Amino acid sequence: xxxxxxxxxxxxxxxxxxxxxxxxxxxxxxxxxxxxxxxxxxxxxxxxxxxxxxxxxxxxxxxxxxxxxxxxxxxxxxxxxxxxxxxxxxxxxxxxxxxxxxxxxxxxxxxxxxxxxxxxxxxxxxxxxxxxxxxxxxxxxxxxxxxxxxxxxxxxxxxxxxxxxxxxxxxxxxxxxxxxxxxxxxxxxxxxxxxxxxxxxxxxxxxxxxxxxxxxxxxxxxxxxxxxxxxxxxxxxxxxxxxxxxxxxxxxxxxxxxxxxxxxxxxxxxxxxxxxxxxxxxxxxxxxxxxxxxxxxxxxxxxxxxxxxxxxxxxxxxxxxxxxxxxxxxxxxxxxxxxxxxxxxxxxxxxxxxxxxxxxxxxxxxxxxxx
Numbered sequence: 001x002x003x004x005x006x007x008x009x010x011x012x013x014x015x016x017x018x019x020x021x022x023x024x025x026x027x028x029x030x031x032x033x034x035x036x037x038x039x040x041x042x043x044x045x046x047x048x049x050x051x052x053x054x055x056x057x058x059x060x061x062x063x064x065x066x067x068x069x070x071x072x073x074x075x076x077x078x079x080x081x082x083x084x085x086x087x088x089x090x091x092x093x094x095x096x097x098x099x100x101x102x103x104x105x106x107x108x109x110x111x112x113x114x115x116x117x118x119x120x121x122x123x124x125x126x127x128x129x130x131x132x133x134x135x136x137x138x139x140x141x142x143x144x145x146x147x148x149x150x151x152x153x154x155x156x157x158x159x160x161x162x163x164x165x166x167x168x169x170x171x172x173x174x175x176x177x178x179x180x181x182x183x184x185x186x187x188x189x190x191x192x193x194x195x196x197x198x199x200x201x202x203x204x205x206x207x208x209x210x211x212x213x214x215x216x217x218x219x220x221x222x223x224x225x226x227x228x229x230x231x232x233x234x235x236x237x238x239x240x241x242x243x244x245x246x247x248x249x250x251x252x253x254x255x256x257x258x259x260x261x262x263x264x265x266x267x268x269x270x271x272x273x274x275x276x277x278x279x280x281x282x283x284x285x286x287x288x289x290x291x292x293x294x295x296x297x298x299x300x301x302x303x304x305x306x307x308x309x310x311x312x313x314x315x316x317x318x319x320x321x322x323x324x325x326x327x328x329x330x331x332x333x334x335x336x337x338x339x340x341x342x343x344x345x346x347x348x349x350x351x352x353x354x355x356x357x358x359x360x361x362x363x364x365x366x367x368x369x370x371x
Contacts, residue, residue, distance in 0.1 A: 312342070
């Protein structure tokens with residue numbers, strides 16, 4: 001197949017960062033390797049580098065929420081159309097309302113639901129007044145877009161999606177087999193007494209409870225929280241508590257830096273509040289911890305609890321109980337035999353949760369809707 005013969009596929013997001021793991025590194029990167037001409041349309045600055053074979057296109061500057069959802073969304077639409085693609089794969093709830101426009105330009109439309117969009121609106125940091133407007137709009141958008149969408153991609157069976165095997169596929173956001181592996185990683189038993197939490201952080205992701213647990217562990221175990229804070233004012237609001245606990249807030253890190261941090265830690269934290277949204281969630285960080293043999297302290301609910309019980313690779317706790325969180329971290333750091341068992345079990349479990357298994361279904365689905 002020549003370069004000009006390759007199907008052009010555009011992945012579009014107005015919300016996610018340019019180098020988002022699921023969108024850019026895993027989906028776009030894998031599709032490029034599978035022979036597609038992949039473009040990734042974003043809002044914001046174009047990074048200097050990205051996945052091999054993927055062209056990143058900036059549709060303009062990142063904006064505040066309301067401007068992003070209106071002006072920004074139509075800028076993304078315009079950029080997508082200019083790519084002269086066969087498939088557009090959208091990743092944000094706010095872009096669902098543009099599905100009929102994409103179809104007008106002759107595009108096959110793939111809608112990727114990273115989470116339940118209605119629960120996202122209800123339980124994320126959205127003002128109550130805006131929620132009352134957005135929620136019915138999103139429900140209407142999902143219902144109205146069904147006839148125009150060629151494929152829904154989701155990590156679970158969504159109750160409001162069509163029950164047709166050729167219309168919905170599950171693509172779980174698991175890491176690549178070697179994505180976080182490092183030949184330079186120290187042996188697990190020789191690592192520092194370090195607990196880590198990676199990914200976005202806010203109150204419903206137990207930021208306050210983790211900080212208090214770190215205070216209880218101060219002098220025994222260090223806590224490193226990797227990723228952005230939402231809202232950013234949390235850092236100032238809890239500045240005294242963060243300083244007293246000695247929490248290391250790194251902010252957002254590049255992929256290679258996250259790899260180094262994971263391979264230097266003793267414990268991975270996977271803690272979420274028991275909201276309707278999170279009770280269904282498969283936290284990406286959970287499988288990234290397993291991929292490097294990291295024992296997990298996880299919330300005793302949903303898929304996290306199922307995985308940890310099935311594979312005996314960590315300790316389940318009440319995510320709202322800082323004392324229980326601290327005791328679980330301490331136990332893993334103190335009990336070398338238990339930690340070694342958890343670590344070995346985590347590595348064995350990781351083989352069942354790999355991106356390579358997931359992307360096969362996406363490639364097949366793309367070829368099906370193109371034909």
